[in-house]
Amino acid sequence: MHLRIGTRKSKLALWQANFVKEELEKKGHSVELVLITTSGDKILDAPLAKIGGKGLFVKEIEEALLRKEIDLAVHSLKDVPMELPKGLTLGAITERESPFDVLISRGGEKLEELPEGALVGTSSLRRQVQIRRKRPDLKVEVLRGNVDTRLRKLEEGRYHAIILAYAGVKRMELEGRIAQVLEDFVPAVGQGSLAIEIREGDEDVLNTVSFLNHQESRIRAECERSFLKELQGGCQVPIGAYAWLEGDKLLIRGFLSDLEGVRFIEGCEVGKPEEPQELGKRLAGELLKRGGEEILKDIYDK
Numbered sequence: 551m552h553l554r555i556g557t558r559k560s561k562l563a564l565w566q567a568n569f570v571k572e573e574l575e576k577k578g579h580s581v582e583l584v585l586i587t588t589s590g591d592k593i594l595d596a597p598l599a600k601i602g603g604k605g606l607f608v609k610e611i612e613e614a615l616l617r618k619e620i621d622l623a624v625h626s627l628k629d630v631p632m633e634l635p636k637g638l639t640l641g642a643i644t645e646r647e648s649p650f651d652v653l654i655s656r657g658g659e660k661l662e663e664l665p666e667g668a669l670v671g672t673s674s675l676r677r678q679v680q681i682r683r684k685r686p687d688l689k690v691e692v693l694r695g696n697v698d699t700r701l702r703k704l705e706e707g708r709y710h711a712i713i714l715a716y717a718g719v720k721r722m723e724l725e726g727r728i729a730q731v732l733e734d735f736v737p738a739v740g741q742g743s744l745a746i747e748i749r750e751g752d753e754d755v756l757n758t759v760s761f762l763n764h765q766e767s768r769i770r771a772e773c774e775r776s777f778l779k780e781l782q783g784g785c786q787v788p789i790g791a792y793a794w795l796e797g798d799k800l801l802i803r804g805f806l807s808d809l810e811g812v813r814f815i816e817g818c819e820v821g822k823p824e825e826p827q828e829l830g831k832r833l834a835g836e837l838l839k840r841g842g843e844e845i846l847k848d849i850y851d852k
Contacts (some may be wrong), residue, residue, distance in 0.1 A: 552554060552580040556611040556620035556844040559585045560696040565721045566744050567624045570644075573762060584620050586611050605610055605631040612638060613749060621755050623747040627740030627771060628715075639749035643771050645764035647717035649742035649792060651677060653730040654719075655711035656704060660730040661685060664751070666711035667746050671700065675788040678737045679811035697722050717742040731752075736790030736805050736816070739774040743767050758794050769826045773802050776830030781806060781842065787849055791833075793826070800826060804833050806842045809849065815840050 564583070590606035600768045607631035614620050616637055617695045624785065626642060634640070653661050661684060664670070670681055671693030678690045684784060693700055697718055704712050715738070748760060750786060773793040783789040788811070791804035800823045805816035805835045815837050821829035834842075 551723070551754065552582075552757070553622065553755070554582055554584050554620040556586050556606065556614050556623040557583050558588055558607065558611070562626075562697055562718050562721060563624075566626065570622075570624050570744070570759075570762065572745060574758070579756075579758065584614070586614055590649055594747060600712070605629075612747065618749075621743060621748070621752075622759060625745045625747060626698070626718075627743040627745040628738045630745045632775055634747070636658060637750050639691075639747050639750045641759045642746040643762035644746070644762055644769040646746040646767040646770065647720060647742040649737040650716050651713050651732045651735050651737060652716045652719055652728045653703065653711055653713055653732060654701070654727045655729045656707070658707075659711070659731050661711075663683060664711055669708075670711045670713065671703065671709040672713040673737065674713075675785065675809065676738060676790045677735065679788040679807045679809070679814065680790075681713070682811040683814060687699075701727070703822070715741055736803060737792050739778045739789070739791050740771050743771055766781065769800065769823050772798060773826035773830040774804075776827035777802060777804050777834045778830075780831045780834035781838070781844070791830070793830070800822070800829055802829055802833050804837065806837050806845060808845050813841060813845055815842055815845070 555564050555567050555571060571583060574581050588607050588610045608625050610720050611623045611693060612635050612730055615623050655664065666687045667689060669689045669691055671691055672678060673692055673694045680686060681690055697714060700712050703709060718724060719728060746759050770793040774791040777791045778789060782788060791802060793800060793802040793819040799820055800819065801820050803812060803818045807814040817833055817836050819833040
């Protein structure tokens with residue numbers, strides 16, 4: 551087959567798209583990349599929570615897919631909204647890289663070693679509240695842009711440290727910059743996996759990309775995404791979830807917080823790998839009963 555992959559233009563997005571391209575080419579397919587600028591790439595001077603959330607990084611690509619200008623799209627799974635546009639589906643979820651966040655600091659300090667009042671940059675409310683809970687003395691400021699842009703601002707001295715996703719740092723071959731892997735931070739839903747989005751009913755493309763689907767990663771992703779969907783969460787709400795398999799059990803840890811990190815509700819549930827969505831919903835329901843409904847109401851009323 552000749553396949554057209556829709557992708558954003560950033561270095562990381564191109565790495566992701568080229569990874570899928572090369573895997574498809576190994577199977578004998580002809581593949582081209584179609585570069586698309588999304589709204590999220592254009593609007594860089596405002597927090598995602600204020601301009602529509604991470605869905606802004608996929609909207610124009612999904613529109614091109616629906617118009618049949620491309621045959622598939624490659625996204626970071628954490629950027630894909632819970633509700634897909636009518637006519638689209640996830641054809642594959644790739645094997646998950648480490649889902650955790652990492653701290654990169656100017657002097658190589660770990661989070662607990664940063665000087666009092668140091669400025670930390672991150673675009674994520676989820677990361678912000680977890681920083682504040684660990685180090686309430688630190689200052690946190692919204693930092694957007696691609697990996698290179700964020701690192702440049704760190705090197706210019708505008709921040710003492712920044713927090714990024716381990717997966718993106720590794721894919722950009724920047725692991726040597728990592729001061730600390732924040733394994734005690736609950737990661738973003740789906741962080742570390744790639745999503746291959748296709749048109750519903752396109753059996754040829756589905757069969758072509760199905761070898762890239764990693765079943766364990768898909769189970770974990772479905773559990774986390776179900777948790778987020780049940781909470782009706784978006785970029786306006788600090789939410790994190792992490793699902794993993796232990797033997798014949800599926801476990802999920804998740805949290806929901808207010809914007810200050812004062813009301814921070816977390817929990818863990820255990821279930822069956824065959825029922826990932828039910829497990830995610832169950833944990834979400836538990837957090838809602840324990841005060842999550844009030845947190846969501848307060849945030850969305852603002």
